[in-house]
Amino acid sequence: MKVERPHRPGDVTAGLPADRAAAIRLAALRLFAAQGYRATTMADIGAAVGIRGPSLYKHVSGKQVLLAEIMLGTMDTLLAMHAEAVDGVTDVTERLRRAAEAHVRYHARHRLEAFVGNREIGSLDQPDRVLRRRSAYERGFRELIERGVAEGVFTVRSARLASYSILDMGMGVSNWFHDSGEFSVDQLAYQYGDLALRIVGR
Amino acid sequence: MKVERPHRPGDVTAGLPADRAAAIRLAALRLFAAQGYRATTMADIGAAVGIRGPSLYKHVSGKQVLLAEIMLGTMDTLLAMHAEAVDGVTDVTERLRRAAEAHVRYHARHRLEAFVGNREIGSLDQPDRVLRRRSAYERGFRELIERGVAEGVFTVRSARLASYSILDMGMGVSNWFHDSGEFSVDQLAYQYGDLALRIVGR
Numbered sequence: 001m002k003v004e005r006p007h008r009p010g011d012v013t014a015g016l017p018a019d020r021a022a023a024i025r026l027a028a029l030r031l032f033a034a035q036g037y038r039a040t041t042m043a044d045i046g047a048a049v050g051i052r053g054p055s056l057y058k059h060v061s062g063k064q065v066l067l068a069e070i071m072l073g074t075m076d077t078l079l080a081m082h083a084e085a086v087d088g089v090t091d092v093t094e095r096l097r098r099a100a101e102a103h104v105r106y107h108a109r110h111r112l113e114a115f116v117g118n119r120e121i122g123s124l125d126q127p128d129r130v131l132r133r134r135s136a137y138e139r140g141f142r143e144l145i146e147r148g149v150a151e152g153v154f155t156v157r158s159a160r161l162a163s164y165s166i167l168d169m170g171m172g173v174s175n176w177f178h179d180s181g182e183f184s185v186d187q188l189a190y191q192y193g194d195l196a197l198r199i200v201g202r
Numbered sequence: 203m204k205v206e207r208p209h210r211p212g213d214v215t216a217g218l219p220a221d222r223a224a225a226i227r228l229a230a231l232r233l234f235a236a237q238g239y240r241a242t243t244m245a246d247i248g249a250a251v252g253i254r255g256p257s258l259y260k261h262v263s264g265k266q267v268l269l270a271e272i273m274l275g276t277m278d279t280l281l282a283m284h285a286e287a288v289d290g291v292t293d294v295t296e297r298l299r300r301a302a303e304a305h306v307r308y309h310a311r312h313r314l315e316a317f318v319g320n321r322e323i324g325s326l327d328q329p330d331r332v333l334r335r336r337s338a339y340e341r342g343f344r345e346l347i348e349r350g351v352a353e354g355v356f357t358v359r360s361a362r363l364a365s366y367s368i369l370d371m372g373m374g375v376s377n378w379f380h381d382s383g384e385f386s387v388d389q390l391a392y393q394y395g396d397l398a399l400r401i402v403g404r
Contacts, residue, residue, distance in 0.1 A: 034324070038241035118377070119321040122236070161385070161393050164378065165371040172370025175320070182362070191363050198400045 012048045020059050023049045028066040033112045037067055037123040064125055067116075071124065074113045075133035078106055082140050092148040093202055099141060100196035101189040103170040107177070108185045114174035138163055145200055155201035166196045214250045222261050225251045230268040235314045239269055239325040266327055269318075273326065276315045277335035280308055284342055294350040295404055301343060302368055302398035303391040309376040310387045316376035340365055347402055357403035368398045 012030045016023040027048035031040040042063060046056040060066060085102040086095045107114050121127055141163040148154030156162040170192060177188065214232045218225040229250035233242040244265060248258040262268060287304040288297045309316050323329055343365040350356030358364040372394060379390065 036238035036240050038238050119238075157393055157396070158385075161390075161397070164374060165394070165397050168374025168377075169367040169371040171374065172366060175370070176366065183360075188363075191359055192367070194359070195363070195367055195401055198403065199397055201400065 016049060020049070020051075024051075024056070024060055025066060025069060028063070029070055029112050029116060032067065032070070032116045032120060037063070037116075037120045067120060067124060068126070068129070070113060071117050071121070071130045072133070074110065074117045075130060075137060077110075078103070078137055079133060079140075081106055082137065086144075092144060092151055093153060093197060096141075096144045096148065096154075096200065096202075097193040097197055099144060100166055100170065101193040103167065104173055104189045104192040105185055107170050107172075107174040108188055111174040111177065114171060118171065138167060141166060148200060148202070153202060156199075162199050165199055169195065218251060222251070222253075226253075226258070226261055227268060227271060230265070231272055231314050231318060234269065234272070234318045234322060239265070239318075239322045269322060269326060270328070270331070272315060273319050273322070273332045274335070276312065276319045277332060277339060279312075280305070280339055281335060281342075283308055284339065288346075294346060294353055295355060295399065298343070298346045298350065298356075298402065298404075299395040299399060301346060302372065303395040305369065305372040306375055306391045306394040307387055309372050309374075310379045310390055313376040313379065316373060320373065340369060343368060350402060350404070355404060358401075364401050367401055371397065 012027055012034065016026055024045060028040070028045050031044055031048065035044075040063065042056060045063075045066070046052060049056075051059075081102040082099050085098040089095050089098060117130075121130065124130060142159050145154055145156060145159040145162050149156060149159065173188065173192070177183075183191070214229055214236065218228055226247060230242070230247050233246055233250065237246075242265065244258060247265075247268070248254060251258075253261075283304040284301050287300040291297050291300060319332075323332065326332060344361050347356055347358060347361040347364050351358060351361065375390065375394070379385075379387075385393075
């Protein structure tokens with residue numbers, strides 16, 4: 001497997017947005033990705049955005065809030081992309097294809113969020129809000145597969161394993177994808193859409 | 203997605219082997235999984251195995267060596283399992299099925315190793331030995347797929363994406379599998395073997 005190193009600490013301050021709150025969130029994301037949540041201090045985050053000492057706390061109440069925002073933001077974006085992808089499409093095959101494409105697009109474009117999301121779920125004091133969204137997101141795929149099976153167009157031994165497989169292979173993209181590689185995000189999305197349909201025996 | 207929290211620090215000392223070196227390796231693995239490599243100190247590892255102060259260094263030269271051993275051990279085991287799975291099997295479909303089964307078996311049985319391996323590649327001072335093994339392992343799957351395509355039994359748009367998909371969906375198992383769940387390791391391996399063949403259009 002081709003595995004990229006995550007962003008190195010040297011990249012942390014590159015191109016931060018002018019908006020203070022947005023800059024703090026992005027710096028936190030990069031630092032959590034580069035060195036892990038536990039090893040990152042509020043002082044590291046402050047240094048990355050050029051805020052010294054306690055004035056950082058005018059903008060954000062702490063590390064936990066930043067981590068929770070990153071992980072909730074990831075799941076809310078994925079849920080919204082899924083809803084948009086299937087909106088107005090009735091054919092179950094087309095719905096699954098589009099949902100799989102959206103899933104892969106997110107993971108190709110948001111590698112750091114995916115990396116931190118997968119690695120730091122154990123660092124959240126209250127993971128339930130994130131886990132509930134993950135369950136709902138997985139259920140969206142599973143119910144599509146079950147509907148396709150009921151309609152006689154999909155054949156699977158376990159709808160759950162089929163949905164996990166489609167989700168896991170899409171999440172894997174965040175580990176190896178880079179913009180200068182062999183595939184564009186669109187090419188990747190189309191090919192993974194096809195693979196998702198193969199997994200359900202379409 | 204169902205995502206389990208990794209082992210909590212409270213579990214670190216449970217059932218450690220009598221052999222000192224083995225106990226140190228297992229405690230390090232659990233601590234790296236529970237709190238991350240950077241946040242784990244040699245003193246934490248010593249405390250977990252009941253060795254205080256510098257005498258830990260009689261058994262191991264440092265954290266980097268422990269992390270490298272975990273990650274090299276994972277890849278060497280996967281490469282050996284792959285070789286064993288395909289040994290004596292000439293049919294390319296059967297070779298791919300067995301290789302995919304072995305891949306999933308490892309990831310169901312070695313969840314902590316897989317978790318640390320995926321998350322801490324950026325923490326290795328010299329990742330090349332691990333990355334070389336990962337490339338060789340991926341190449342093993344890709345060459346099987348290319349051979350199946352050449353023989354006219356597989357149909358894929360990209361052998362590389364097909365191999366990444368099979369590997370990523372198998373690695374995903376380490377995030378959600380647990381022994382008391384819906385599937386045994388064998389059931390999981392058989393179903394993923396089938397899914398791998400679907401991915402290559404068999």
